[in-house]
Amino acid sequence: MRIVVLAGGIGGARFLRGLKSAAPDADITVIGNTGDDIHLFGLKVCPDLDTVMYTLGGGIHEEQGWGRAGETFAVKEELAAYGVGPEWFGLGDRDFATHIVRTQMIGAGYPLSAVTEALCARWQPGVRLLPMTDDRVETHVLIDDPEAGGAEGAAEGRAPRKAVHFQEYWVRLRASVPAHAVIPVGAEQAKPAPGVLDAIAGADVILFPPSNPVVSVGTILAVPGIREAIAEAGVPVVGLSPIVGDAPVRGMADKVLAAVGVESTAAAVARHYGSGLLDGWLVDTVDAAAVSEVEAAGIRCRAVPLMMTDVAATARMATEALTLAEEVRT
Amino acid sequence: MRIVVLAGGIGGARFLRGLKSAAPDADITVIGNTGDDIHLFGLKVCPDLDTVMYTLGGGIHEEQGWGRAGETFAVKEELAAYGVGPEWFGLGDRDFATHIVRTQMIGAGYPLSAVTEALCARWQPGVRLLPMTDDRVETHVLIDDPEAGGAEGAAEGRAPRKAVHFQEYWVRLRASVPAHAVIPVGAEQAKPAPGVLDAIAGADVILFPPSNPVVSVGTILAVPGIREAIAEAGVPVVGLSPIVGDAPVRGMADKVLAAVGVESTAAAVARHYGSGLLDGWLVDTVDAAAVSEVEAAGIRCRAVPLMMTDVAATARMATEALTLAEEVRT
Numbered sequence: 046m047r048i049v050v051l052a053g054g055i056g057g058a059r060f061l062r063g064l065k066s067a068a069p070d071a072d073i074t075v076i077g078n079t080g081d082d083i084h085l086f087g088l089k090v091c092p093d094l095d096t097v098m099y100t101l102g103g104g105i106h107e108e109q110g111w112g113r114a115g116e117t118f119a120v121k122e123e124l125a126a127y128g129v130g131p132e133w134f135g136l137g138d139r140d141f142a143t144h145i146v147r148t149q150m151i152g153a154g155y156p157l158s159a160v161t162e163a164l165c166a167r168w169q170p171g172v173r174l175l176p177m178t179d180d181r182v183e184t185h186v187l188i189d190d191p192e193a194g195g196a197e198g199a200a201e202g203r204a205p206r207k208a209v210h211f212q213e214y215w216v217r218l219r220a221s222v223p224a225h226a227v228i229p230v231g232a233e234q235a236k237p238a239p240g241v242l243d244a245i246a247g248a249d250v251i252l253f254p255p256s257n258p259v260v261s262v263g264t265i266l267a268v269p270g271i272r273e274a275i276a277e278a279g280v281p282v283v284g285l286s287p288i289v290g291d292a293p294v295r296g297m298a299d300k301v302l303a304a305v306g307v308e309s310t311a312a313a314v315a316r317h318y319g320s321g322l323l324d325g326w327l328v329d330t331v332d333a334a335a336v337s338e339v340e341a342a343g344i345r346c347r348a349v350p351l352m353m354t355d356v357a358a359t360a361r362m363a364t365e366a367l368t369l370a371e372e373v374r375t
Numbered sequence: 376m377r378i379v380v381l382a383g384g385i386g387g388a389r390f391l392r393g394l395k396s397a398a399p400d401a402d403i404t405v406i407g408n409t410g411d412d413i414h415l416f417g418l419k420v421c422p423d424l425d426t427v428m429y430t431l432g433g434g435i436h437e438e439q440g441w442g443r444a445g446e447t448f449a450v451k452e453e454l455a456a457y458g459v460g461p462e463w464f465g466l467g468d469r470d471f472a473t474h475i476v477r478t479q480m481i482g483a484g485y486p487l488s489a490v491t492e493a494l495c496a497r498w499q500p501g502v503r504l505l506p507m508t509d510d511r512v513e514t515h516v517l518i519d520d521p522e523a524g525g526a527e528g529a530a531e532g533r534a535p536r537k538a539v540h541f542q543e544y545w546v547r548l549r550a551s552v553p554a555h556a557v558i559p560v561g562a563e564q565a566k567p568a569p570g571v572l573d574a575i576a577g578a579d580v581i582l583f584p585p586s587n588p589v590v591s592v593g594t595i596l597a598v599p600g601i602r603e604a605i606a607e608a609g610v611p612v613v614g615l616s617p618i619v620g621d622a623p624v625r626g627m628a629d630k631v632l633a634a635v636g637v638e639s640t641a642a643a644v645a646r647h648y649g650s651g652l653l654d655g656w657l658v659d660t661v662d663a664a665a666v667s668e669v670e671a672a673g674i675r676c677r678a679v680p681l682m683m684t685d686v687a688a689t690a691r692m693a694t695e696a697l698t699l700a701e702e703v704r705t
Contacts, residue, residue, distance in 0.1 A: 087479030119447050123472030127497050129479070138468045142453030145471075149417030150460070167457050 052260020063359025102168025376562025383591020393689025583614030
């Protein structure tokens, strides 16, 4: 069975671990979000691709969910001693090596997809990991800019705003201020990376793990051609709600859902994807009341436990998703 | 007193520490060799500039003479795990941070001289450290290439040869094979870095520390304009022999001296620089017999202890050099 998964970072990576356990013989292609990518210290950092790679390759910091296990921070401390920031992005020494290799290869002319394949040659994640695109896409978030103040905005009766890199919003500001818009800068001009459209066209099942529907899965879908390919693939597309009991299971998905005018409920996220894209949707048992609402929107829905407490629980979620896929196939 | 010093790595850096101790009020400008510079892992590494900076700034690994004290090697181990080499160049985590900052600044358009100034803002070496040039110069060494074998070289009756980067010759091969030539690639097209010629023109004394006369001081002198400026400065130029008792005090200077047809003796090195450049020369007391030979070549010479065993001994060497400078000034 050929499974295509659109993955963000932690949620996507943990789901994939469960999926591999549930379907050990499946041929899994992961289309990874690169809208979170950021250049730090002159190095290209791909947080979501790395989280998938480290998690499936056995190198992840388990408790933290991102970064490497057993990290040290000598490089970061030295950079701070040089007065070179930002200090709010936690890059460990082991992680730095990944970014150094990636940046060197990109500098030598390799596209990100080839670099990712080379890095995975070490990690052996057991899936084919593709970036959504080889082109540069950077998710920016529009927030209020109290420092700008000034007459211009006031005269027009609105607060001045500014766009910040997603990582600045997410990591530095911890999504503590309202997001007025989420803009995947460069997405309109981006092309799917080699292999992405072929994988979708050849898939038996397409899964949306409980990743952020706006800044993870949404950014992947913003690359022209990907959403269309999924809608036209003619195979079951099943998602798992990242919202449980009206709150994100982890992270701050509610903040960016608000920016796109979507309520932070399991049903609202399903409707956001829409029946044109989604055939099936899993909500948590606490959201069982949402099932009829989702089905009314033309999306088959089941309520099952959706807490990825361990690999076994996550594998059961993956099995439920694959079971629902078979149900909607007929 | 304005002192200009042409410095390589360890020998130059240690001499400078003694000079600062001997002449605490002097205004010292160091013209650093950049022919050893190498791009590793996509990062620009300047071993000699860094050795001077770390040594004078209190960050050097004292026993080793290069690199940072208290180093860890997480990045290097990870790069090896990715199969990315070379593994023979020992970059520690702390050191990596320096190269990351440098590479980022160069990528942003700053010349090496500005980058060096920025790095020194942290280290406060107590001297003005200038790269010899902002242009790329890479010292290559011509060696036999037994692997090439083949008919071409044999037909011409000579062994095939190849040029390797100086660091590959020095660090990987440990100068274990004969050097047929030392070529500062790019030197002919290089311009002295901003401040270099002004510092020489404004100097009261110019010193050649016991650095490698071929690949350190020699490379600096290979940048068009520097040798001429020194010869025309009209101030005492005094050097200290890196050869003591017919052998290099440290390193493998004899190997590269052979490549330029210079005997590995204190007197031969003085004659190699020549009386057109050098006014005074210090040899070690064990080489006292060389004094008359050097003086016969038109260079004032004194035999004094030249082992840089500690800062105090090195400061005495610096004092002897400054004293000799005053002698030759009249």
